[in-house]
Amino acid sequence: MADKTLIPPRTLQGFRDYPPEVMIPRERLIETAKRVYRSYGFSPIDTPALEYLEILTGKGGEETDKQLYRFQDHGERWVGLRFDLTVPLARFAAQHIHELGTPFKRYHIATVWRGERPQAGRFREFMQCDFDTIGTRSTASDIETALVIHDLLRAIGIRDFTIRLNNRMLLTGLLERQGLVERSSLVLRALDKLGKIGVEKVAEEMVAMAGATPEQAREVLKLAEISGSNDEVLRQVEPLVAGNATGETGVGKLRETLAALAAVGVAEPFVKLDVSIARGLDYYTGTIFETFLNELPSIGSICSGGRYDNLADLYTNQELPGIGASLGLDRLLAALEKLGLVEKVATPAPVFIPYFDETHLHDYLRLAAALRTAGIGVEVYPEAKKLGQQLKYADRRGFRIALIAGQNEFDAGVCQVKDLQRGEKQDVPLTGDYSELIEAARKILC
């Protein structure tokens, strides 16, 4: 066998394996997101990874079109792998909204693929983690979206974050007043770079790319000078849109949203008006969000989204307004690791039972079963190897507790309970229902 040709085991460039120590915190984060989404009545959906190519290329810009994994299937249909979860949601909503009814609140946590040039921290396969409310224009949904983001970050264990809030209507109002509304897409794309390239460069880009005059650019960039508490920001922004209905509506919606959030205890510093954020995408039309970790602002927004007027106009004539946001799972995981908020373990079970004495396998199995019934995960080592070897394995995997019993212990009616983190050990009586052992394990795990 040794001289046959082996196929080299490797993954494609831009793709990666998730071993246990990466996957365990990942699954934990996904479960937290699901729990929070569900607690607000968002329902899970899923859609196929493969769609008709025409569905996927319908709205895509040149950039996404280039990145699409596309091919002909067995029936010679042109198909593609989804590159986000918004296009599938639009197709899904257009197809099913009559049975689903509105408002329709869904979350979708799934893999997407983009044939991008691989670069540090960017992959060709990654997971998106979206939630949306479709079929209503009510500001109550904008408020709720901010609450979900807030609860989600708290549930993950993050205490120091800022949800930055703006409303596209405010920006549109300002551009209307400046006679720039025809060019709003390019102007906002420039504005969106404010955090990265600064006021001067943004002004230059507005002039060069969007055809604004220097005066117009200066007026728009007054937004960047606005600062202070949320109330102060509102006061400063009002004159910039005074007399413009769109802009005034935008300011009113921001005020309404902030008041409701404050009523449930979600206020500054967790929610901060930032009238200069624009979000690149054209399809946002109302409230927009970005979320930053204050200890790591440089990694960018970890949860962004906003309100749109019409989700699915490529696939249906029915207007589907909505609002949603997307948790940046990989970015957040990278950040949690940097902040030391990810526990490094390679086992999902906290308790390890070495298979110490070959004649006692049934006892080990019974003990493990009792702990599992009590809700405590247990791994029994499968081979009666030397204890030292087994404990090395337990260390490498990151078990918290070892329950050690050989012939001496069974004779004495005890089991050694070893706290592998603290290095402490104690003998605990082995009773018929293992209740004292379960108690001892619980104490260490709490």
Add this chain to the structure above:
Amino acid sequence: MADKTLIPPRTLQGFRDYPPEVMIPRERLIETAKRVYRSYGFSPIDTPALEYLEILTGKGGEETDKQLYRFQDHGERWVGLRFDLTVPLARFAAQHIHELGTPFKRYHIATVWRGERPQAGRFREFMQCDFDTIGTRSTASDIETALVIHDLLRAIGIRDFTIRLNNRMLLTGLLERQGLVERSSLVLRALDKLGKIGVEKVAEEMVAMAGATPEQAREVLKLAEISGSNDEVLRQVEPLVAGNATGETGVGKLRETLAALAAVGVAEPFVKLDVSIARGLDYYTGTIFETFLNELPSIGSICSGGRYDNLADLYTNQELPGIGASLGLDRLLAALEKLGLVEKVATPAPVFIPYFDETHLHDYLRLAAALRTAGIGVEVYPEAKKLGQQLKYADRRGFRIALIAGQNEFDAGVCQVKDLQRGEKQDVPLTGDYSELIEAARKILC
């Protein structure tokens, strides 16, 4: 807009959307599987959906090769979508086992794709739900695999099932004694059809396809006549392999496995020896499992697996023996539905709060937040529509409780708690911390 050409919203043939009422029980089942796998120390892993084509076609039979979704990527590499989770596990293990160490216990719950001809209940995209222990030949892992299957079905809420157990060594021993070992693959493939086509047809196939003599076929099919309790089966099978080392080892391992299972209370009727099951796949070499729902045996095995000697010989010279099994998620869900074990809801939150009085949005939000903090999911309707409309929505979604408060209720300091399933309602005092409302909701939900 109305006269522009729409892209028809549709999914590819053999693919499907999962709306909430399908996805909610599906997620619940997946979470149960994860919980049980983890409780035995199996760790999650994931691997890319796309792999180098040569990795995927390495071992595949003609059938899987034909079904592979394959294409050239942006770098003109030939790639394919994974068609199962065993080939990726083999590649993963070959690549990483030196860092992972053995025994390595992993679960992998992920989507796979096969371009099969679509037929009732078969899809081109489906989910697999596997767990395996790699790097040990110890029978303790065989025992554990059966325990996991048992715990998993119990955790799902199934009480009436049978794990059918056999050992390939017993079959190999019998074939060795009959001089059929060179043809074992074809003989076992025929034997595998016993449940479907009966003894006579299997005998015919053994003669026609595997080149056995009618006498040899008759000897092998003595297996099909063996019945009774596990002890009785062991007694009847012993003479069939007497004097053959492989067969005797197989019988010994079955005895050892059954004794250990019985020691933790997993005995007949949950575990049943069935010496005539063979499992089609060539690579099984030891213990094999199939699991049937006794009320729906016709749907076939819902959890199958077995022991193999060498997982990854295409990718590494390191021998990797192991054992694993796979839960048939879609088959099981179909069965649960038939058995009435799937609750039909389209919301993951049990409590509904109608947005009844526009001036009280902050109160509704506060009440919802208090319930969520107490661990109870709540959806607040986003628009101040007529109460009747909102309650119809609640009915359609399947909420269990509605908490109704308009101006009258707020004036009286109460909230109406309506059990939407039983149609009962009561007024509960609206206190500052909402404790009585939380209590009332809890009572209904318990």
